[in-house]
Amino acid sequence: xxxxxxxxxxxxxxxxxxxxxxxxxxxxxxxxxxxxxxxxxxxxxxxxxxxxxxxxxxxxxxxxxxxxxxxxxxxxxxxxxxxxxxxxxxxxxxxxxxxxxxxxxxxxxxxxxxxxxxxxxxxxxxxxxxxxxxxxxxxxxxxxxxxxxxxxxxxxxxxxxxxxxxxxxxxxxxxxxxxxxxxxxxxxxxxxxxxxxxxxxxxxxxxxxxxxxxxxxxxxxxxxxxxxxxxx
Ligand code: CDP
Numbered sequence: 001x002x003x004x005x006x007x008x009x010x011x012x013x014x015x016x017x018x019x020x021x022x023x024x025x026x027x028x029x030x031x032x033x034x035x036x037x038x039x040x041x042x043x044x045x046x047x048x049x050x051x052x053x054x055x056x057x058x059x060x061x062x063x064x065x066x067x068x069x070x071x072x073x074x075x076x077x078x079x080x081x082x083x084x085x086x087x088x089x090x091x092x093x094x095x096x097x098x099x100x101x102x103x104x105x106x107x108x109x110x111x112x113x114x115x116x117x118x119x120x121x122x123x124x125x126x127x128x129x130x131x132x133x134x135x136x137x138x139x140x141x142x143x144x145x146x147x148x149x150x151x152x153x154x155x156x157x158x159x160x161x162x163x164x165x166x167x168x169x170x171x172x173x174x175x176x177x178x179x180x181x182x183x184x185x186x187x188x189x190x191x192x193x194x195x196x197x198x199x200x201x202x203x204x205x206x207x208x209x210x211x212x213x214x215x216x217x218x219x220x221x222x223x224x225x226x227x228x229x230x231x232x
Contacts, residue, residue, distance in 0.1 A: 011132040011231060012147075013223075014140035017154035018200060019104070019188045020161035020168075022211055022219065026154065027136035028084070029220050034134065034227075039127040040076070040085065041137035041144070042107060044120050046098040047074055047089055049106030059106075062115050069110075069119035100174060101184055108188050111138075112195040138192055141203035150230045152223055153202035156212045158185055 013030065015023045024040060031038035048069045051057075057064045077086040087095045097103065110116050124144050127133050135144065141151035156164070162181040169176050192200040202208060207226060211219050 010128045010130045011149045012128050012140075012145045013132070013134045013150040013152070013227065014145050014148040014203075014206075015134065015136045015152045015154055015223075016138055016140050016142070016200070016202065016206070017152075018161065018192065019108075019185055020165040021154045021156050022164065022216065023136040023154055025216055026219050026223065027134050029216070030223060030227075031134040033220070033224065034132060036132035036134055037127060037129060038078075038085075039124060039133060039135040039137075039140075041120075041124055041135060041140060043076075043087055043098060044069075044072070044074070044124070045107035045111040045116070046103050047072055047087070047094070048110045048116055048120075050094060050098055050103055051089060052110065053106060059109050059113070062113065065110065065113060066115040066119050069116045070123075096172065099172065101169070101176065101181075105184065105188065108191050112191060112197070114197045117197050138200045139198035141206050142201065143198050146203070150223070150227055151203050151206040152226075153206040153208050154219070155208065155210050158182060158189070160212045161185055 015027050017023050027038050027040070048065070051068055051072060052059070052065060055068070057068060059065070073090045075088040077088060079085060084095060086093055087098060121144065124135070127135065128145065137144070141148055141153070159182070162178055162185050165181055165185070166176060166178055209219065209222060214222070
């Protein structure tokens with residue numbers, strides 16, 4: 001696997017970090033401000049988990065998971081910058097279905113499988129099209145876009161991340177408790193950091209940004225300033 005042969009010259013900004021660190025919102029706002037495309041790579045893993053569950057494919061059935069990930073019939077439909085993208089799986093809008101904690105946990109499990117990661121690699125790279133791409137995930141700066149012009153590693157304390165996720169899920173009417181969320185976040189962090197392929201870790205040339213005490217606007221502003229220096 002050659003991880004450096006990006007086929008286009010489109011500039012890429014990568015935003016990696018642990019669960020609920022705010023990557024999704026920051027990526028969407030930044031992409032909107034730049035007028036660039038965005039890649040929500042976590043959604044791809046969530047979609048594989050959802051599609052596997054719907055087809056009754058178990059996570060040890062690698063022979064079925066690999067083609068499932070490689071040929072997943074999915075469409076990302078961009079909305080306004082302040083709106084979430086619609087995600088369509090095999091013609092069905094699954095935007096909310098993939099956001100449940102169950103699907104997130106399933107995603108974290110399928111994401112630990114090398115065959116699934118390999119099957120999704122080129123698919124992710126194909127998002128890098130002019131005028132540019134903002135890509136959010138765990139291994140955007142390390143594996144998928146190692147030559148990205150700007151790499152951010154966004155963190156926040158586990159408590160702050162649980163609080164943000166709690167509010168996010170509550171707004172969507174999904175019932176959860178802070179206690180269960182903290183436990184799930186700890187479990188997800190451990191699995192993402194300890195897996196053998198593409199573990200969650202900052203790229204050597206990533207800028208570390210702790211957002212625990214920053215507002216969303218402050219984070220976007222910080223990255224925006226960095227982009228002005230690195231991109232132009
Ligand atoms: O929203 P949250 O950060 O919890 O999750 P997500 O970004 O939607 O990703 C769901 C799961 O997919 C994560 O827990 C990771 O295990 C996995 N993932 C990954 O392994 N690599 C990526 N580039 C993106 C997500």
